[in-house]
Amino acid sequence: MDFSGQMVVADLEAGVGTLTRLGDAGVDLVLIVVEPTPKSVEVGCRAAALVADKQLGRAVVVASRIRNDDDLAMVTKAFPDHQVVAIPDDPAIVAADRNGVAPLDSAPDAPAIQALVRLADELVAPGS
Amino acid sequence: MCEASIMRVAFVGKGGAGKSAIAGTFARLLARRGQPVLAIDSDPLPGLAFSLGLDRDDAPLPDEAIEDRPEDEEGPRYRLRAGLSAADAVDRYAATAPDGVRFLQFGKIRTDPRTLFRSQITFRQIIKELPEDRWHLVGDLPGGTRQAFTGWGGYAETYLVVVEPMAKSLLSARRLARLALAGDRPVRVLAVANKVSEPGDAELVARRSGLEVVASVPLEPAFADAERSGRAPLDVVPDSGAIGAVSSLVEHLDRQPLRRAPS
Numbered sequence: 001m002d003f004s005g006q007m008v009v010a011d012l013e014a015g016v017g018t019l020t021r022l023g024d025a026g027v028d029l030v031l032i033v034v035e036p037t038p039k040s041v042e043v044g045c046r047a048a049a050l051v052a053d054k055q056l057g058r059a060v061v062v063a064s065r066i067r068n069d070d071d072l073a074m075v076t077k078a079f080p081d082h083q084v085v086a087i088p089d090d091p092a093i094v095a096a097d098r099n100g101v102a103p104l105d106s107a108p109d110a111p112a113i114q115a116l117v118r119l120a121d122e123l124v125a126p127g128s
Numbered sequence: 129m130c131e132a133s134i135m136r137v138a139f140v141g142k143g144g145a146g147k148s149a150i151a152g153t154f155a156r157l158l159a160r161r162g163q164p165v166l167a168i169d170s171d172p173l174p175g176l177a178f179s180l181g182l183d184r185d186d187a188p189l190p191d192e193a194i195e196d197r198p199e200d201e202e203g204p205r206y207r208l209r210a211g212l213s214a215a216d217a218v219d220r221y222a223a224t225a226p227d228g229v230r231f232l233q234f235g236k237i238r239t240d241p242r243t244l245f246r247s248q249i250t251f252r253q254i255i256k257e258l259p260e261d262r263w264h265l266v267g268d269l270p271g272g273t274r275q276a277f278t279g280w281g282g283y284a285e286t287y288l289v290v291v292e293p294m295a296k297s298l299l300s301a302r303r304l305a306r307l308a309l310a311g312d313r314p315v316r317v318l319a320v321a322n323k324v325s326e327p328g329d330a331e332l333v334a335r336r337s338g339l340e341v342v343a344s345v346p347l348e349p350a351f352a353d354a355e356r357s358g359r360a361p362l363d364v365v366p367d368s369g370a371i372g373a374v375s376s377l378v379e380h381l382d383r384q385p386l387r388r389a390p391s
């Protein structure tokens with residue numbers, strides 16, 4: 001089978017367990033999703049260190065549930081060597097979760113979804 | 129006529145449901161009644177320490193508490209140092225959180241792997257050998273089903289499944305309830321509806337999880353502020369409805385006979 005032009009997107013378990021077990025096959029990109037909380041940033045830092053140590057691939061930090069500049073600053077400060085992409089805190093995502101639907105379908109114009117669409121576009125753009 | 133009944137509860141549920149926030153609050157409110165409480169954290173990710181109001185949680189059992197098990201002896205590779213009982217280990221090595229809650233955990237993802245491994249194995253021995261009546265036990269298990277029923281939650285007589293009124297969380301609650309009841313120990317499985325924001329939410333949780341809902345904790349935006357500043361919800365919004373709901377949960381469980389009558 002020809003898999004060219006196809007992509008695999010994996011949603012890993014919370015924490016860093018899967019990363020520690022990931023072989024050296026590597027991936028093209030690891031998206032480290034963090035919230036602006038000490039707990040979340042701590043786990044994210046550990047994940048970033050693992051990605052670097054094991055040379056798994058490029059890592060981009062996705063700062064989710066961002067409400068204001070302070071929130072974003074907390075994340076960028078913790079990841080000075082990474083690209084950090086902000087996704088706003090958005091009730092549309094919570095509402096979609098409640099209703100068990102995909103937010104991309106139920107709220108395509110919500111700010112968080114728009115930010116994710118921009119991120120995806122940027123990541124798959126040729127040459128990125 | 130009734131002996132003071134000891135609570136042995138463990139909070140389980142899907143990732144992010146609110147286990148740590150509720151367990152930490154529950155442990156402190158229970159301790160405020162003047163009885164000894166041991167909070168047990170078996171999640172390698174950060175959680176319960178912050179919800180209790182401790183400022184760091186990376187505290188594996190020190191090497192001095194652990195020894196290699198002799199080659200000719202059956203069992204895990206490491207054990208508590210000879211002469212040190214499980215209760216001694218808690219007295220000596222568990223941190224003390226606000227309201228006097230003792231806090232036991234085995235180290236976090238930042239702990240170096242060898243220390244973490246030794247500490248985890250010994251931690252399991254401690255929770256297995258804890259005296260029956262010395263502390264109320266309040267456990268915070270990691271999200272999902274993997275750890276809950278493989279011995280880590282073995283001290284619990286009551287599993288409290290924390291459920292959000294959302295499809296994913298409801299599904300996960302059903303699965304957890306089934307697994308808990310399928311074990312070989314008699315346990316009670318109850319639900320705590322969390323982040324409740326609409327009138328029918330608690331009922332939805334009861335219907336879809338098949339569990340009795342013993343508390344309904346409202347969505348409290350200030351919990352997010354607590355989370356962001358790394359503080360305990362109980363210290364940030366002590367008078368909120370959410371804290372009140374956990375307080376009622378403590379009372380409710382205290383009134384219920386905890387040990388199942390032998391059938």
Ligand SMILES: Nc1ncnc2c1ncn2[C@@H]1O[C@H](COP(=O)(O)OP(=O)(O)OP(=O)(O)O)[C@@H](O)[C@H]1O
Pocket residue numbers: 014141142143144145146147148149150171175270271322323324345346347348349351352355370
């Ligand atoms: N009743 C509530 N109202 C509003 N926010 C809440 C409530 N309960 C918990 N939260 C928030 O939900 C998030 C997850 O809570 P918590 O960390 O306690 O969940 P958990 O089940 O322990 O998660 P994990 O599986 O990652 O350990 C936190 O940001 C917390 O502040």
Ligand SMILES: [Mg+2]
Pocket residue numbers: 147148149171174175176268
């Ligand atoms: Mg937790």
